[in-house]
Amino acid sequence: MQTNLRIPGPTTLPDSVRKVMSRQMINHRGAEFSEIFKDTTARLQRLHKTKNDVLIFPGSGTGAMEATIQNLFSPGDKVLAVTIGSFGDIFANCAKAFGLDVDVLSFPPGQAAKAEVIGERLRANPDIKAVLVTHNETSTGVTNHLEKIAWVVKGAGKLLLVDAVSAIGGIDLRTDEWGCDIVLSGAQKAWMAPPGLAIIAVSEAAWEAHKTSTLPRYYWNFDPAKAWAESGQTPYTPAIANIFAIQEALKMIEEEGLENVFLRHAMVAQKTRDAVRKAGFELFADPAHASNTVTAVKMPQGINPADVLGLLNDDYNIILAGGIGAQKSEIVRIGHLGWFTEDEVLESVHALDAVVKRLRKG
Numbered sequence: 001m002q003t004n005l006r007i008p009g010p011t012t013l014p015d016s017v018r019k020v021m022s023r024q025m026i027n028h029r030g031a032e033f034s035e036i037f038k039d040t041t042a043r044l045q046r047l048h049k050t051k052n053d054v055l056i057f058p059g060s061g062t063g064a065m066e067a068t069i070q071n072l073f074s075p076g077d078k079v080l081a082v083t084i085g086s087f088g089d090i091f092a093n094c095a096k097a098f099g100l101d102v103d104v105l106s107f108p109p110g111q112a113a114k115a116e117v118i119g120e121r122l123r124a125n126p127d128i129k130a131v132l133v134t135h136n137e138t139s140t141g142v143t144n145h146l147e148k149i150a151w152v153v154k155g156a157g158k159l160l161l162v163d164a165v166s167a168i169g170g171i172d173l174r175t176d177e178w179g180c181d182i183v184l185s186g187a188q189k190a191w192m193a194p195p196g197l198a199i200i201a202v203s204e205a206a207w208e209a210h211k212t213s214t215l216p217r218y219y220w221n222f223d224p225a226k227a228w229a230e231s232g233q234t235p236y237t238p239a240i241a242n243i244f245a246i247q248e249a250l251k252m253i254e255e256e257g258l259e260n261v262f263l264r265h266a267m268v269a270q271k272t273r274d275a276v277r278k279a280g281f282e283l284f285a286d287p288a289h290a291s292n293t294v295t296a297v298k299m300p301q302g303i304n305p306a307d308v309l310g311l312l313n314d315d316y317n318i319i320l321a322g323g324i325g326a327q328k329s330e331i332v333r334i335g336h337l338g339w340f341t342e343d344e345v346l347e348s349v350h351a352l353d354a355v356v357k358r359l360r361k362g
């Protein structure tokens with residue numbers, strides 16, 4: 001039986017993506033790689049809805065966060081880190097690790113960030129240079145209203161740095177229209193590619209900040225990455241197999257049509273939430289901000305999420321995710337992002353229901 005991987009990343013790979021990864025290596029300084037890299041970059045720009053530079057590094061989403069901090073700031077720079085969960089906390093901690101003066105604005109787990117509160121904090125602290133925000137908080141299944149947040153942040157003249165790891169490719173994100181200065185992601189979520197690539201869209205204003213930033217950087221330096229990308233190359237050896245894979249996955253997304261991909265995510269997410277509630281479970285997320293890429297389901301009193309995940313794995317070959325941090329003993333998360341069908345996702349909700357019923361009977 002095939003394992004049904006329904007976690008919010010890494011996501012299941014389409015067969016054609018797996019196939020291109022088994023190709024023989026090619027010269028990363030040759031014409032063929034150059035053409036593939038340029039095509040991949042152009043596809044990423046279209047899918048980010050941006051004319052900005054899109055840089056691709058070997059790494060993961062957290063690497064993209066670290067690169068962002070190193071390339072835009074100097075020690076002591078003040079930033080506002082808006083967090084609604086574990087991944088927001090990670091972005092804040094990353095900025096702290098590099099000596100930034102981080103003002104953390106937290107909202108309760110399960111809730112979205114309130115744009116007006118961000119606006120107040122910015123007005124009270126005019127020395128803040130940038131706002132760090134998570135588009136979709138994977139740990140709680142909540143999507144922030146990024147357009148509204150962007151309106152407030154750009155209205156205040158600040159840089160807007162977006163962790164879009166579990167959003168982009170599955171939830172609409174209009175980089176240029178909304179004025180996102182950094183949009184960072186990893187290949188292994190809605191992009192339907194294997195883990196191993198960090199993707200960063202960099203605006204003009206972000207490049208301006210880069211010019212005066214003094215934090216040390218070498219491998220993650222944006223300058224050589226941009227300069228080499230012009231000839232379809234990278235300064236250091238690229239993750240060639242991962243580039244083959246993401247190019248193929250992006251072709252599939254463009255063939256389906258980005259807006260159709262968003263609709264598929266929205267429809268299946270709605271059906272997932274309906275099925276979850278119909279089975280008698282509660283959603284962890286505020287329903288007004290429930291995510292289209294991941295659904296967090298509260299486990300009933302007395303049910304240990306670890307037991308649920310174990311039985312789903314052993315008896316159904318279905319892999320769901322547990323909670324992170326404080327939610328570890330509270331929730332189970334269903335990933336519905338990237339390459340999936342409605343049936344596969346709904347099957348995991350039915351199995352979840354069956355397993356919890358069994359555990360309740362003892």
Ligand SMILES: *Cc1c(COP(=O)(O)O)cnc(C)c1O
Pocket residue numbers: 009060061062063087134136137138163164165166186
């Ligand atoms: C998965 C995820 C990350 C972390 O990415 P890694 O690729 O594991 O480093 C960051 N932010 C969000 C919102 C995520 O979902």
